[in-house]
Amino acid sequence: MEKRKLSGKTILKLTGALLALVYFGFCLYAGITGKFPGMHRKQHVMRFGDLKNWVSGGMSAVMIAVFCINSAINDLNLQKKRKKSSTPFFFIMLLLLSLPLLLESYLDIGWIGIALYAGIAAFLFGIAWIPQILNQWISRRLLRRKPMSGKQQVRIIEWIHFYPLKKLLILGIWGFGVVLVLRGIWVTATGKLEMDGDLFLFLLVVAVLVVALFQKMRRYICTSYPNLPVLNQVLSRKQLEQLLEGEHFEPIVFEDAAMKQYLEIYRSQNWMLIGGKLLSKKLALWVTMNRSRNDTSLNVLYLNGMTAKAKVNLELRENRYEEFIPVLRELIGHEESLKLYGKEEQMAEKFASYFSNCNSEQERIASFLTRDITEIRKDYIQTFSPPDTRKKKRSRQERK
DSSP states (O other), X not given: OOOOOOOHHHHHHHHHHHHHHHHHHHHXXXXXXXXXXXXXXXXXXXXXXXXXXXXXXXXXXHHHHHHHHHHHHHHHTTTXXXXXXXXXXHHHHHHXXXXXXXXXXXXXXXXXXXXXXXXXXXXXXXXXXXXXXXXXXXXHHTTOSSOOOHHHHHHHHHHHTTHHHHHHHHHHHHHHHHHHHHHXXXXXXXXXXXXXXHHHHHHHHHHHHHHHTHHHHHHHHHOSOTTSTXXXXXXXXXXXXXXXXXXXXXXXXXXXXXXXXXXXXXXXXXXXXXXXXXXXXXXXXXXXXXXXXSOEEEEEXXXXXXXXXXXESBOOOTHHHHHHHHHHHHHHTOOOOOOOTTOHHHHHHHHHHHTTTOSSHHHHHHHHTTSOOHHHHHHHHHHHSOOOHHHHHHHHHHHX
């Protein structure tokens, strides 16, 4: 097991977090027991209003502790160069920040109030980690031996990144903005509320955001199966579901510990599921990788010149890169080096030439994905292979 040395800064952060938590515990103790009269005096705290010293002190201690712990974890690199999610820390801080405020309100009803808060705390902690647990459970459903229809499979894949829930959330937020604007106009028109400068500015900003974000919201809501990039722009929902008929997915097992833990990649006969995105093996011709500090983006170039994108939340370098290369080779189906930069338009024209009887790109792709495409792929590889420099040199020498 790799040993991690604690630097002076990390030790200082952990010490600060420990002291902040100790002070937080003291504030809670003072609030629950009613001891230390000075901690129950009220002070005006910016926009929070008048708060008791134990409440404001506890909130300050929480923020210091959470930021120190988060920074120390980043220093220790406990997540092994995986993209770090701040969601759990956000909910933990929200939970602990609300603790003094809720506790002060619930203390009037004694232990029932404390028990009520415990339920709220459990709910918030669940929100922090339940999505990751559900993601793994949903992904495992693809591996069931029992036959599933293409419609069932594509819907399971759609839920891996909770796209239906995200669509509902985005629609709800946008709709809430519309309701705010209409409600503001109504209460001012009926004379229930006087329109002042602050209210007018607020309604104006909300109205501008509602109008400006309408097209993006509509595009996201109306997009069929966002987990099938490129194909969801061309094919219908029914066609996408039919393409998954008879496919059986199995996991790709890695030797690297971090890849085994964080990379969930599945393969079937004609598809590969990477980062929640379903990529077609038949269409994939080339892949480029953009590796940042904590994640890796994949740009998959299809035969028709379009690019499908996927992302894995892990840095793939050195040994990890070598282990990931066979996955990419399986996706594109060949090992030849191709010269494709800036040739997307030429690829699209070549793709259309194979299906001259088809009137649209939808018909061409649907026809392509339902037939044997071995010869077409060979022709692409031969057309876009770089010239052999060795043969050129030999021919020049022979001429001399």
